[in-house]
Amino acid sequence: MQKNDGTLWGWGTNTDAELGAGQNMPVAKMPVPVGIPISLEVNGEALLLTSGVIIRNNQTFIPLRSLLVMLNATISYETKNKVVIVDGKEGSTPPIRISINLKDGEILLNEKSIIPRSKAFVISGTSYIPLRFISEQLGAEVSWNSKENKISIFY
Numbered sequence: 001m002q003k004n005d006g007t008l009w010g011w012g013t014n015t016d017a018e019l020g021a022g023q024n025m026p027v028a029k030m031p032v033p034v035g036i037p038i039s040l041e042v043n044g045e046a047l048l049l050t051s052g053v054i055i056r057n058n059q060t061f062i063p064l065r066s067l068l069v070m071l072n073a074t075i076s077y078e079t080k081n082k083v084v085i086v087d088g089k090e091g092s093t094p095p096i097r098i099s100i101n102l103k104d105g106e107i108l109l110n111e112k113s114i115i116p117r118s119k120a121f122v123i124s125g126t127s128y129i130p131l132r133f134i135s136e137q138l139g140a141e142v143s144w145n146s147k148e149n150k151i152s153i154f155y
Helices: 066-071 133-137
Strands: 008-013 028-037 038-041 054-056 059-063 074-078 085-089 097-101 107-109 113-115 121-123 126-128 141-145 148-152
Touching: 038 066, 059 066, 059 107, 059 133, 066 074, 066 133, 126 133, 133 141
Parallel strands: 038 148
Antiparallel strands: 008 028, 054 059, 059 126, 074 085, 085 097, 097 107, 107 113, 121 126, 141 148
16 A cells, blocks of 8 residues: 555565565565655656565666556567567667566567566566666666655656
């Protein structure tokens, strides 16, 4: 749940340690903070996420579709192989295609294998991608304002 102050709170199963401050407790019976609220904007416009920002290994992950739609990317999904295919906005030079294998975390950039610091992952049916890595591959600039806990993307 999201409180009026923007903080995210959760309870229930916590096997992926996404609740609290990363504690790996099996079940959170009472609501605990999911993490600090982080806002996100693209070209100065606030981006409202259906699921919150997740920090893992000191890297920011956001729901895949939320960002890519704002960056005018085309998204397709190979259900059988669990691969997300992202094509950069039409007319980008050179054309950009990113394939993200949600089974093993492999990422291909224009058919060449890339090793990200942290792999994409799925929680409760939502695919999370490394924000900076994918944004920059699509030609965007990413900045972090620590005083405001805000990520700004300019595209």
